[in-house]
Amino acid sequence: MISFGKILFFPILFLLSLIYRILFFLDRSFKKKRTLPSSVTISVGNFSVGGTGKTPFTLHLSKLLHSNFPSIPILILSRGYGSSGTGTRRVSENSSASEVGDEPLLLKRNLPFAEVYVGSNRYNSYLQFRSESRIPNDQKVFTLLDDGFQHHALNRDLDLVLLDCTKLSKAEFVLPLGLLRESYSSISRANFLIASKFSEEWEDLLSKWVRKYKPSQTLKFKFSPEKLIPLSPGASEVSLKDLSGRSIFGFAGLGNPDSFYSSLKDQNPSQLKTKSYPDHYSYTKEDLTHISEKSSDQDYIICTEKDGVKITSLIEMDQNFSKWFYLRLETVLENESELVNSVRSFL
Structure with a gap:
């Protein structure tokens, strides 16, 4: 559906969309x-x-x-x-x-x-x-x-x-x-x-x-969830069945995170909290601190593998990231x- 803002500015957006189509066609041609x-x-x-x-x-x-x-x-x-x-x-x-x-x-x-x-x-x-x-x-x-x-x-x-x-x-x-x-x-x-x-x-x-x-x-x-891979060095992988009845904090920087959150919900957690970031979001240490504070009472903190590759470089050995994981998918x-x-x- 089109948002209220887009309905309000529909004439302008329609014109811009038409210009976009023309420029796209010219570039391709x-x-x-x-x-x-x-x-x-x-x-x-x-x-x-x-x-x-x-x-x-x-x-x-x-x-x-x-x-x-x-x-x-x-x-x-x-x-x-x-x-x-x-x-x-x-x-x-x-x-x-x-x-x-x-x-x-x-x-x-x-x-x-x-x-x-x-x-x-x-x-x-x-x-x-x-x-x-x-x-x-x-x-x-x-x-x-x-x-x-x-x-x-x-x-x-x-x-x-x-x-x-x-x-x-x-x-x-x-x-x-x-x-x-x-x-x-x-x-x-x-x-x-x-x-x-x-x-x-x-x-x-x-x-x-x-x-x-x-x-x-x-x-x-x-694709379906396969297992949890630890973000903290030395930690062990976790089976998805271990999520049943446990509390989860899930976060993602994806264009469409709904499928990721649904995958977590399908594991029957006792509680699921989520936070979404913009696609390709560049995480900072302050973001990790904020996530830790918001999920202090959660059993697991889970992100996507795409988010995980950016977070691993921010994890410090002297801090506890033992409950941080990313979700590995089977395709x-x-x-x-x-x-x-x-x-x-x-x-």
């Missing part, structure tokens, strides 16, 4: 596209701003490619949204989230077999990767364009677009009226629709969406062999 040499280029993107499960899917896709094509290098190219660094940066497990971005750091820490590069010019980042890795000119590389559906500067072999199933019942509008970067009809450019956060309760709404917009192929992507992509076969056709 006239931008000179380049092709990454010796690359199978796969774009992973979405329709809306944040919160569709793109990072869990990119993790799943990378592992899927590595298990089926272990000899082919994998490179993830990101703009590093929210980072303070400049130029092209190679992400290592010891990089700081502030320098390279929270999502690229999360990807690298979970994908030791892949390389992650951050930079505004993805073509230059790709060439730098090949040079630094000393990859022969004829060696194929899997290049994943993180958040790449609206990136018009590069050609791609496959376009994968995520749709947040939890938002199918809501009317969505193009920026700035709503959160859509472009209308759902743009699915015609994609090779696969990835129905993200899917569960059986969304089956009817998804079927209606598919009948209306007619994507080429649709794959259902599910499933139905009929993923269809995607693997499509990738294989480019090799």
